[in-house]
Amino acid sequence: MASAPATVVATSSETVxxxxxAAEALFAEHGFDAVSMNAIAERAGVSKxxxxxxxxxxxxxxxxxIRAACHDASQHLDDLGNDDxxxxxxxxxxxxxxxxxxxxxxxxxxxxLRELLGEDPHRGQALAEQVYGEKFARFVAILRxxxxxxxxxxxxxPAAVATLLIGANVxxxxxxxxxxxxxxxxxxxxxxxxxxxxxxxxxxxxxxxDSSPSSSARKRS
Amino acid sequence: MASAPATVVATSSETVxxxxxAAEALFAEHGFDAVSMNAIAERAGVSKxxxxxxxxxxxxxxxxxIRAACHDASQHLDDLGNDDxxxxxxxxxxxxxxxxxxxxxxxxxxxxLRELLGEDPHRGQALAEQVYGEKFARFVAILRxxxxxxxxxxxxxPAAVATLLIGANVxxxxxxxxxxxxxxxxxxxxxxxxxxxxxxxxxxxxxxxDSSPSSSARKRS
DNA sequence: TGGAACACTGACCGACCGGTCAGTCAATGA
DNA sequence: TCATTGACTGACCGGTCGGTCAGTGTTCCA
Numbered sequence: 001m002a003s004a005p006a007t008v009v010a011t012s013s014e015t016v017x018x019x020x021x022a023a024e025a026l027f028a029e030h031g032f033d034a035v036s037m038n039a040i041a042e043r044a045g046v047s048k049x050x051x052x053x054x055x056x057x058x059x060x061x062x063x064x065x066i067r068a069a070c071h072d073a074s075q076h077l078d079d080l081g082n083d084d085x086x087x088x089x090x091x092x093x094x095x096x097x098x099x100x101x102x103x104x105x106x107x108x109x110x111x112x113l114r115e116l117l118g119e120d121p122h123r124g125q126a127l128a129e130q131v132y133g134e135k136f137a138r139f140v141a142i143l144r145x146x147x148x149x150x151x152x153x154x155x156x157x158p159a160a161v162a163t164l165l166i167g168a169n170v171x172x173x174x175x176x177x178x179x180x181x182x183x184x185x186x187x188x189x190x191x192x193x194x195x196x197x198x199x200x201x202x203x204x205x206x207x208x209x210d211s212s213p214s215s216s217a218r219k220r221s
Numbered sequence: 222m223a224s225a226p227a228t229v230v231a232t233s234s235e236t237v238x239x240x241x242x243a244a245e246a247l248f249a250e251h252g253f254d255a256v257s258m259n260a261i262a263e264r265a266g267v268s269k270x271x272x273x274x275x276x277x278x279x280x281x282x283x284x285x286x287i288r289a290a291c292h293d294a295s296q297h298l299d300d301l302g303n304d305d306x307x308x309x310x311x312x313x314x315x316x317x318x319x320x321x322x323x324x325x326x327x328x329x330x331x332x333x334l335r336e337l338l339g340e341d342p343h344r345g346q347a348l349a350e351q352v353y354g355e356k357f358a359r360f361v362a363i364l365r366x367x368x369x370x371x372x373x374x375x376x377x378x379p380a381a382v383a384t385l386l387i388g389a390n391v392x393x394x395x396x397x398x399x400x401x402x403x404x405x406x407x408x409x410x411x412x413x414x415x416x417x418x419x420x421x422x423x424x425x426x427x428x429x430x431d432s433s434p435s436s437s438a439r440k441r442s
Numbered sequence: 443t444g445g446a447a448c449a450c451t452g453a454c455c456g457a458c459c460g461g462t463c464a465g466t467c468a469a470t471g472a
Numbered sequence: 473t474c475a476t477t478g479a480c481t482g483a484c485c486g487g488t489c490g491g492t493c494a495g496t497g498t499t500c501c502a
Binding site: 029030031032033034087088091110113114116117118119125128129132133136137140143150151152153156157158159160161162163164166167168169170171172174175177178179181182183184185186187194197198200201202203204205206207208209 | 250251252253254255308309312331334335337338339340346349350353354357358361371372373374377378379380381382383384385387388389390391392393395396398399400402403404405406407408415418419421422423424425426427428429430
């Protein structure tokens, strides 16, 4: 008579949450095949048989984790449409918020990236497409509005801009550990600074503005 | 008395190559833990015991695969420093060549991305850092030269530009399957077109040029 | 009061894992 | 000619995997 319908056997209690939390952490850190049901049960503080009582198979548990992660992700970054600020500010705001969201919800981000790389049970792609597709569409719509109002160049593809920004942020997220060891990079530990630099480049480009006469006199430090 | 020194037990024959090829394909597609030595042996057409004859442990084999992949990668993209063309062209050339290289050597790219995500035996990171760090440094140096010659803005961080470009390409590579299902995106199956769009955005930015009077008259299709 | 329902457990299963080993076979060189 | 070497194999090892099951304790309702 309970309200729970289908998809997951579990109907009650905090135990399911404990299992899902443990599984999310382990799957995010090590990947599907590197995590055993025993390890999940141990981390959740229950018996392995109990895990199988709530989730029929390991794949079912994994799918439940992915589903929960997508549900989480669908609630992040939800407050960036209602802004009247100039486009340049909104753009930087989104860049910053997106990167911050990635870093703050590292486990969800890692799970998604593993799913992208084709961790063997690649069912979750459909879910991810739905969640991230909607966010992508909203961001592209904002850029289109900026084009229509003349705040952004009309002869560029807003979807390419969105892909570029999101890609740059995702890459920063997944490679930051390595980027730290590149001596040319000063921003590996400062995501906010990276967002600033990134925004400046995307807004105004890397070529000198034609009318500026100051180009040849500059020197690097 | 042979020439092979250390690092790997194997000293001879095409068999080692067959094993490495099979292992590279399987590790790239499924990840370290999802691939059994039996599967590798079967794909290579040899017995499992023979695999262990040439490689002491599964990790040794994995490291040998990573090492070979890094050696491959170090020979890609090696012909982009000797160019006298204008910076804008060199930039687009690099963007295109980098993305093409990712797509053409998909297995190496996937192995590297898995390593980035922290596949459990993450020893290979040091190797990858060395290879990609050198390429990164060379690209940054080219950008710096462009700044000194006045072809590029002097007030931007060339390392940020490089990270942005590489990140956008890597993201396109890893997400292209998903991007195909986003209706806003027209370039998911056309990497060359993506490189064009990306280059235009990075070179000139997304803000309208101040002196241009044409901004308000444009319409989207 | 009793029994249906359910969360939960320890013991257990067959399959498969990474890894070992004794031994076969062809090539080599003294 | 024959001992040595090294690539190679099938059989096998202990251990762990995902998954099952009989049974226990508790709750709740008839």
